Amino acid sequence: MEITKVKRVSLLLMFACLPSGQAQAKQTVRAPIKKTCDSGVILKLNSATTSQGSLLLAEISGVKPSQEFSAAWDGRSIPVWRETPASPTLHALLGVDLEKPAGHYEWKFSWTTADGKPLSCSLQVTVRAGKFPTERLTVEKQFVQPDPEQQKRVEEDQKKMKAIYDTITPEVLWKGKFVVPLKGVSTGGNFGRRRVLNGEARSPHAGIDFPAAAGTPVYAAQSGKVVLAENLYYSGNTVVIDHGFGIYTLYAHLSEISVQAGDPVEVSAEIGKVGATGRVTGPHLHWGLTIDHARVNALQIVQRQP
Numbered sequence: 001m002e003i004t005k006v007k008r009v010s011l012l013l014m015f016a017c018l019p020s021g022q023a024q025a026k027q028t029v030r031a032p033i034k035k036t037c038d039s040g041v042i043l044k045l046n047s048a049t050t051s052q053g054s055l056l057l058a059e060i061s062g063v064k065p066s067q068e069f070s071a072a073w074d075g076r077s078i079p080v081w082r083e084t085p086a087s088p089t090l091h092a093l094l095g096v097d098l099e100k101p102a103g104h105y106e107w108k109f110s111w112t113t114a115d116g117k118p119l120s121c122s123l124q125v126t127v128r129a130g131k132f133p134t135e136r137l138t139v140e141k142q143f144v145q146p147d148p149e150q151q152k153r154v155e156e157d158q159k160k161m162k163a164i165y166d167t168i169t170p171e172v173l174w175k176g177k178f179v180v181p182l183k184g185v186s187t188g189g190n191f192g193r194r195r196v197l198n199g200e201a202r203s204p205h206a207g208i209d210f211p212a213a214a215g216t217p218v219y220a221a222q223s224g225k226v227v228l229a230e231n232l233y234y235s236g237n238t239v240v241i242d243h244g245f246g247i248y249t250l251y252a253h254l255s256e257i258s259v260q261a262g263d264p265v266e267v268s269a270e271i272g273k274v275g276a277t278g279r280v281t282g283p284h285l286h287w288g289l290t291i292d293h294a295r296v297n298a299l300q301i302v303q304r305q306p
């Protein structure tokens, strides 16, 4: 078994300067890796080193449609798919949650040979700590210390979101490329920002904020099915789209929602308008990407199409 460094590319991720934050520049060196395993199976990853909140693209070749297979990322089973039933290559996305501790993790692929023998092969991924700024905010008391009724609502919202992310639709619902959900915008900020609200540490900021005027149309980043379109306590008017295989995008703080749960949507279809609903300091679009429960930087799915 050998690991070959295929090529070295560098990726510069720029974050825009936002009214509430500061400019952030981060450079990550990516070294794709490839491993030749038994019975002609080849595993590829776009990088063996990554950081918290990132997305890795995995490819597997040499497995016939008739063979059984499965994949696991850090011991957890993850979906693997073919773009078309006849496609020779299998794909998977490895989401590195923005709070996943730095360390070494295994991506493992298992399959059964034509004569029924179970085999497996794995690649090691190094996760580095992300460089996230800390934001100190003072907000209205009700959003830091919700009263019992509000707390009940927050818990119901969390239950709803968990049920959504626990569901993996075993189908490719996307078509073509993922796009940024606002026209003419390519950068956003605040992803991964650690937050201290009125002196109390809170969960990190899991999405990207795009400053935009209230009423600016918001578009679906990709085709899929709307699985949530309603008002939530913290994120205000919120839309969640299921793109299949555990990939979800979330759009928050909308002033208006123009879709309903259950609706199929096409990429770039209007789903609502920018607003300032929920816990916000002003109008903007909050855009989130979740891959099998991992909260990752949504701009990476635009830069590295699955």
Ligand SMILES: [Zn+2]
Pocket: 190, 205, 207, 208, 209, 285, 286, 287
């Ligand atoms: Zn946000």
